[in-house]
Amino acid sequence: MLNIDSLRFPRYELPAALEPLRQEVRAFLDETLKPYSPLVRSNTWDGFDPDFSRKLGARGWLGMALPKQYGGHERSALERYVIVEETLAAGAPVGFHWIADRQSGPVIARYGTEEQKRKIIPGIAKGEICFCIGMSEPNSGSDLASVRTKAERVADGWLVNGTKIWTTNAHRADYMIALLRTDSNPDSKHRGLSQFLIDLKNTRGVTPRPIQDLSGRRHFNEVVFEDALIPADALLGKEGEGWKQATAELAFERSGPERYLSCFILLSKLIDEVKDRATPAVLAKIGAEVAWATTLRNMSLAVAGMLNEGVDPGLQASIVKDLGCQFEQRLPGLAQELVALEPTLAESGTDYQQVLGNLTLLAPSFSLRGGTLEILRGIIARGLGVR
Amino acid sequence: MNELQKILDESVTKLFEARVDREFLTRTEEAGFSQELWDLVEEQGLPQVLVSEDGGGMNAGWADAYVVVRACGRHGVPLPVPETMLGRWLLERAGAPLVDGVIGLLPQTVRLGANGHYSAECARVPWGRDAACFVGATDGGELVVFDTAQASILEELNLAREPRDTVHFREAKPLGRHALDLPPDVVRWLGALLRSAQIAGAAAGCLEMSVRYTSEREQFGRLLSQFQAIQHHLAELAGAMASVDTMAHSAFTALDTLGFKATGRDARFEIAAAKCRASEAVEMLTRLSHQVHGAIGFTYEYALQFLTRRLWSWRAEFGAHGEWGEVLGRTAVEQGGDRVWAYLTN
Numbered sequence: 001m002l003n004i005d006s007l008r009f010p011r012y013e014l015p016a017a018l019e020p021l022r023q024e025v026r027a028f029l030d031e032t033l034k035p036y037s038p039l040v041r042s043n044t045w046d047g048f049d050p051d052f053s054r055k056l057g058a059r060g061w062l063g064m065a066l067p068k069q070y071g072g073h074e075r076s077a078l079e080r081y082v083i084v085e086e087t088l089a090a091g092a093p094v095g096f097h098w099i100a101d102r103q104s105g106p107v108i109a110r111y112g113t114e115e116q117k118r119k120i121i122p123g124i125a126k127g128e129i130c131f132c133i134g135m136s137e138p139n140s141g142s143d144l145a146s147v148r149t150k151a152e153r154v155a156d157g158w159l160v161n162g163t164k165i166w167t168t169n170a171h172r173a174d175y176m177i178a179l180l181r182t183d184s185n186p187d188s189k190h191r192g193l194s195q196f197l198i199d200l201k202n203t204r205g206v207t208p209r210p211i212q213d214l215s216g217r218r219h220f221n222e223v224v225f226e227d228a229l230i231p232a233d234a235l236l237g238k239e240g241e242g243w244k245q246a247t248a249e250l251a252f253e254r255s256g257p258e259r260y261l262s263c264f265i266l267l268s269k270l271i272d273e274v275k276d277r278a279t280p281a282v283l284a285k286i287g288a289e290v291a292w293a294t295t296l297r298n299m300s301l302a303v304a305g306m307l308n309e310g311v312d313p314g315l316q317a318s319i320v321k322d323l324g325c326q327f328e329q330r331l332p333g334l335a336q337e338l339v340a341l342e343p344t345l346a347e348s349g350t351d352y353q354q355v356l357g358n359l360t361l362l363a364p365s366f367s368l369r370g371g372t373l374e375i376l377r378g379i380i381a382r383g384l385g386v387r
Numbered sequence: 388m389n390e391l392q393k394i395l396d397e398s399v400t401k402l403f404e405a406r407v408d409r410e411f412l413t414r415t416e417e418a419g420f421s422q423e424l425w426d427l428v429e430e431q432g433l434p435q436v437l438v439s440e441d442g443g444g445m446n447a448g449w450a451d452a453y454v455v456v457r458a459c460g461r462h463g464v465p466l467p468v469p470e471t472m473l474g475r476w477l478l479e480r481a482g483a484p485l486v487d488g489v490i491g492l493l494p495q496t497v498r499l500g501a502n503g504h505y506s507a508e509c510a511r512v513p514w515g516r517d518a519a520c521f522v523g524a525t526d527g528g529e530l531v532v533f534d535t536a537q538a539s540i541l542e543e544l545n546l547a548r549e550p551r552d553t554v555h556f557r558e559a560k561p562l563g564r565h566a567l568d569l570p571p572d573v574v575r576w577l578g579a580l581l582r583s584a585q586i587a588g589a590a591a592g593c594l595e596m597s598v599r600y601t602s603e604r605e606q607f608g609r610l611l612s613q614f615q616a617i618q619h620h621l622a623e624l625a626g627a628m629a630s631v632d633t634m635a636h637s638a639f640t641a642l643d644t645l646g647f648k649a650t651g652r653d654a655r656f657e658i659a660a661a662k663c664r665a666s667e668a669v670e671m672l673t674r675l676s677h678q679v680h681g682a683i684g685f686t687y688e689y690a691l692q693f694l695t696r697r698l699w700s701w702r703a704e705f706g707a708h709g710e711w712g713e714v715l716g717r718t719a720v721e722q723g724g725d726r727v728w729a730y731l732t733n
Contacts, residue, residue, distance in 0.1 A: 005591060009629055264728060271720055275723075278716070283717050284716055285712065286715075287663060288667055291660040295634040298633050323626050380621075381621055387618060
């Protein structure tokens with residue numbers, strides 16, 4: 001059993017030296033995001049805008065913690081944290097560079113070959129390369145280790161067959177980092193997996209089929225591999241180490257501030273909406289969520305601080321994600337409780353109504369992607385020593 | 388934790404683990420104030436941590452004091468250690484002489500009459516009956532100290548059977564009046580701060596008992612902790628505990644760094660958020676702790692109730708989440724939606 005008193009979120013405050021960067025980003029976003037409607041902004045990390053990503057890259061705000069020799073900026077992970085916080089809070093359309101900047105770049109920097117790093121990382125830092133994540137499969141969702149899409153070693157590379165699913169942006173991404181089975185008879189299903197860097201634009205036999213989400217939008221896909229031949233040097237990291245590498249990749253995915261900041265704009269709009277009808281009871285409800293927002297920020301900063309100090313924040317990150325998505329999923333219902341306006345996507349609706357409509361439809365995904373709530377709670381239970 | 392915090396943490400944990408067990412808590416609920424434990428607590432200097440070294444204290448900051456206040460909650464310590472700590476900090480801040488023994492904090496703002504005397508019924512004074520003096524902040528920017536002989540006391544208890552007395556002053560002349568550079572409702576703010584840390588501590592206690600109990604108790608041939616439904620209850624408890632702990636600690640730290648300011652953003656935002664979050668969390672903390680314990684946790688004999696009854700009491704004391712949420716909500720509306728993020732990150 002865990003010593004409960006060791007389950008702490010060590011207080012972490014960003015160095016004051018980062019404040020000028022924050023102000024610079026804010027000023028840039030204020031200016032750049034002017035033409036974007038609140039509805040568009042409410043897509044945050046689903047918002048896909050290559051031009052915006054290029055602008056961010058031109059400022060040196062992508063690939064920030066990646067090595068300079070490959071076009072990164074070797075700035076601290078904390079500086080990146082500031083960029084991520086500010087872009088999300090402002091509702092910037094970060095979807096094009098999001099996965100590359102957050103996880104693909106760091107994974108390649110850590111496990112990639114010299115050539116892979118030279119080839120890919122500069123484009124990530126410039127905001128010119130879009131990545132997708134090839135993890136889930138039709139029969140392999142939360143039970144990720146059961147993936148079956150296989151890569152067979154052949155004379156001129158690897159032959160890939162199988163299907164990935166729920167692959168956000170696969171239909172418009174340049175690359176996928178895929179978790180594939182390279183050994184069908186390992187002594188454990190966690191072994192026999194390897195990661196590959198797949199060039200989606202230049203590989204035959206890879207077919208992304210967009211899947212409409214419940215709102216009718218096409219952002220995720222089924223990706224079918226039919227005798228897709230990829231070169232031998234597409235292997236990322238070591239053969240058979242795919243599980244370990246994918247777990248490390250997921251840790252990048254689970255530890256950022258996006259877990260409570262993907263619909264901050266709804267809280268902002270709701271605050272303005274109740275302004276003229278603010279009874280004490282209404283203010284109390286709003287205030288409780290403001291308390292949550294600031295609590296989650298403190299918890300998220302603690303995770304960033306742990307990462308910065310080389311401490312594994314796996315348990316803490318899972319707790320932030322669990323609490324963060326509850327916070328986000330609560331907001332649309334709370335909005336309805338406090339304000340008698342219907343959610344809508346129609347142009348006739350107010351900004352508030354559109355934001356509410358969009359996030360009502362998006363909210364179910366918050367506790368699914370990057371590890372379901374159930375998986376996270378399992379991780380937390382394991383951290384407590386009961387699993 | 389810094390060195391001082393580690394030392395404090397070790398020593399308070401050792402003291403409370405050795406002294407404050409189920410038997411002690413049961414006995415104290417019958418017998419009242421334990422002078423014996425109070426003497427030990429004073430010996431370790433706990434109510435003095437915030438006092439300067441010249442004043443015989445540790446000159447610690449609020450972030451250090453957090454360790455002590457949280458531990459008081461963690462073990463359900465039935466003594467006014469946090470209140471006296473705050474009382475002595477206020478006395479020193481106002482340049483008033485320090486007082487030995489328990490300080491009876493007057494939760495509401497004191498309004499002296501034109502003749503400088505005080506007549507009022509002060510409700511919910513923690514350990515009023517055991518106080519060596521009463522201390523309150525006035526609407527005129529003063530800290531006032533009253534002799535206990537000037538008050539009559541109606542003994543009352545909170546749900547955890549901790550003394551919360553009504554103290555009746557009739558034309559009481561303060562023993563001392565001292566200029567205070569803090570808001571008139573400072574006791575309410577800092578009382579809320581203390582309770583948030585105590586709730587964080589009791590939450591950790593509830594979580595620990597819940598994890599331990601479910602790891603020992605078998606049903607259907609399995610440990611309770613092996614059931615996924617139970618694991619998810621425990622995970623939710625952990626999240627609630629961690630959120631309260633993190634926010635409360637942030638508020639203590641903010642008091643060191645920002646303090647109270649005449650205008651603009653100060654530690655009050657964090658304090659309100661800490662008490663709001665803590666009080667709101669009590670529902671889940673108590674519900675799930677009791678749920679995983681089954682009927683045994685609902686008995687007086689089993690120690691969980693010493694913590695959960697405190698949680699229910701502390702939730703309300705110095706304002707529950709509704710009241711503090713309103714404060715935060717008003718701040719948010721005044722800032723305007725577009726400014727809230729900048730305000731949070733300021």
